[in-house]
Amino acid sequence: MMKVADKHDKIVRAAIRVFARNGFFNSRISEIAKEANVADGTIYLYFNNKYDILITIFEEEMGKIIANVKREMASLSDPCEKLHCFARMHLALMEEKRELAEVIQVELRQSSKFIKDYHNKKFVEYTNIIESILKDGQERGIFRKEIIPEIFKRAFFGALDEMSRFWVLSSQKKFGVKTAARQITNLFLQGSLTDKGRQHRSCCHIT
Amino acid sequence: MMKVADKHDKIVRAAIRVFARNGFFNSRISEIAKEANVADGTIYLYFNNKYDILITIFEEEMGKIIANVKREMASLSDPCEKLHCFARMHLALMEEKRELAEVIQVELRQSSKFIKDYHNKKFVEYTNIIESILKDGQERGIFRKEIIPEIFKRAFFGALDEMSRFWVLSSQKKFGVKTAARQITNLFLQGSLTDKGRQHRSCCHIT
DNA sequence: ATATTCTGAATGAATGTGCATTCATTTCAG
DNA sequence: CTGAAATGAATGCACATTCATTCAGAATAT
Numbered sequence: 269m270m271k272v273a274d275k276h277d278k279i280v281r282a283a284i285r286v287f288a289r290n291g292f293f294n295s296r297i298s299e300i301a302k303e304a305n306v307a308d309g310t311i312y313l314y315f316n317n318k319y320d321i322l323i324t325i326f327e328e329e330m331g332k333i334i335a336n337v338k339r340e341m342a343s344l345s346d347p348c349e350k351l352h353c354f355a356r357m358h359l360a361l362m363e364e365k366r367e368l369a370e371v372i373q374v375e376l377r378q379s380s381k382f383i384k385d386y387h388n389k390k391f392v393e394y395t396n397i398i399e400s401i402l403k404d405g406q407e408r409g410i411f412r413k414e415i416i417p418e419i420f421k422r423a424f425f426g427a428l429d430e431m432s433r434f435w436v437l438s439s440q441k442k443f444g445v446k447t448a449a450r451q452i453t454n455l456f457l458q459g460s461l462t463d464k465g466r467q468h469r470s471c472c473h474i475t
Numbered sequence: 476m477m478k479v480a481d482k483h484d485k486i487v488r489a490a491i492r493v494f495a496r497n498g499f500f501n502s503r504i505s506e507i508a509k510e511a512n513v514a515d516g517t518i519y520l521y522f523n524n525k526y527d528i529l530i531t532i533f534e535e536e537m538g539k540i541i542a543n544v545k546r547e548m549a550s551l552s553d554p555c556e557k558l559h560c561f562a563r564m565h566l567a568l569m570e571e572k573r574e575l576a577e578v579i580q581v582e583l584r585q586s587s588k589f590i591k592d593y594h595n596k597k598f599v600e601y602t603n604i605i606e607s608i609l610k611d612g613q614e615r616g617i618f619r620k621e622i623i624p625e626i627f628k629r630a631f632f633g634a635l636d637e638m639s640r641f642w643v644l645s646s647q648k649k650f651g652v653k654t655a656a657r658q659i660t661n662l663f664l665q666g667s668l669t670d671k672g673r674q675h676r677s678c679c680h681i682t
Numbered sequence: 683a684t685a686t687t688c689t690g691a692a693t694g695a696a697t698g699t700g701c702a703t704t705c706a707t708t709t710c711a712g
Numbered sequence: 713c714t715g716a717a718a719t720g721a722a723t724g725c726a727c728a729t730t731c732a733t734t735c736a737g738a739a740t741a742t
Contacts, residue, residue, distance in 0.1 A: 293500040374588060377580070377640070380644055381644065405667075410669060420658075420667065423637065423662060426638065430629045433584070451627075452630050457668050460619055465618060
């Protein structure tokens with residue numbers, strides 16, 4: 269006999285597939301049920317309603333992702349390498365768990381806005397990893413002090429996120445995860461200016 | 476008597492307000508009609524269906540935004556300044572046309588995925604502005620040649636976009652548009668490393 | 683071992699509601 | 713008067729959720 273936890277998971281996995289295919293609002297409970305080989309009513313034994321399924325996906329799967337990233341990063345001390353590691357892992361998710369990544373990508377945005385009383389704690393925790401890397405680096409004198417951590421974390425996360433959005437939509441990559449992770453990390457570390465670019469240009473003094 | 480174009484606009488403006496409030500899927504045609512002081516049926520004299528309203532918002536309003544940005548940028552020659560200008564204008568939209576910005580922010584993501592046959596041309600045109608700034612700067616020797624324009628444009632746009640998403644959701648700013656625009660532009664130009672950070676660290680050689 | 687009862691997990695047809703869209707009717711400018 | 717524009721009540725369907733019923737297997741009795 270199948271354990272309760274198994275059925276819960278089976279439904280979650282089915283929902284990820286269906287949501288990735290149609291988006292939350294265009295997905296039918298009946299479709300999820302069919303995909304999970306379960307009766308429509310069964311879903312309501314494990315979840316309160318449709319929103320609850322989506323929220324569960326965020327909570328559970330983001331939890332796993334965060335744990336993964338933190339574990340991987342624990343072995344690194346250099347903040348630059350940590351950033352690079354974060355970038356690689358974030359982008360790699362697109363290849364490893366594409367459907368999950370699509371759901372998080374596309375649906376996360378509304379969720380915070382339209383599912384009342386749901387302020388995605390896991391998501392905040394995830395981006396805070398970036399913030400702590402920066403702060404650590406600033407304390408060690410590796411990163412410039414005038415950079416506002418709140419801005420840096422959003423900018424870095426946004427850059428990665430938009431990159432994977434591109435992959436979600438286009439589904440054909442002109443360049444790989446590794447290239448993208450390296451370029452983006454490098455941009456945030458070194459910037460884009462050449463030595464010539466650095467010389468006496470008013471723009472470069474933008475603080 | 477009110478001109479046809481006026482009524483079209485009145486409906487679009489109402490729809491922007493309603494979509495910003497509830498999101499596309501949670502918005503009712505009847506609510507848009509009420510907001511526009513128009514009968515439900517009238518909306519169908521000007522639009523084919525609910526999706527059509529959303530798409531019209533993207534097309535028309537993005538068109539205006541693009542024209543705006545291009546006009547403003549025409550007076551600048553320095554690529555660094557152009558980037559900074561783009562950043563400022565993108566973020567300023569949050570303050571000037573908050574509701575429109577929210578709709579674009581949140582709904583644009585699905586649209587490309589779930590409204591079939593709609594590949595947001597205007598959006599591509601918008602981000603391509605960034606790409607051309609980079610390419611121009613590379614030709615002039617101001618930006619490093621090894622940066623892939625496709626990646627740069629997504630990273631830069633993504634950084635700005637995530638920043639304004641934060642404002643959409645939190646609605647209280649710890650720092651202003653100008654600060655954010657300057658910091659983000661500066662990050663992409665100069666990077667985040669201190670001189671000490673640049674010295675002989677393996678991470679810094681990430682290309 | 684076999685029969686009998688009990689339990690709660692699973693089912694899926696039925697329900698009821700919410701809402702996009704339509705269209706017969708009305709309005710009113712020229 | 714005329715017809716284009718506007719109306720809003722009526723239509724019909726799609727779908728989330730419910731709940732009476734089924735059923736497999738555990739527990740208990742014989």
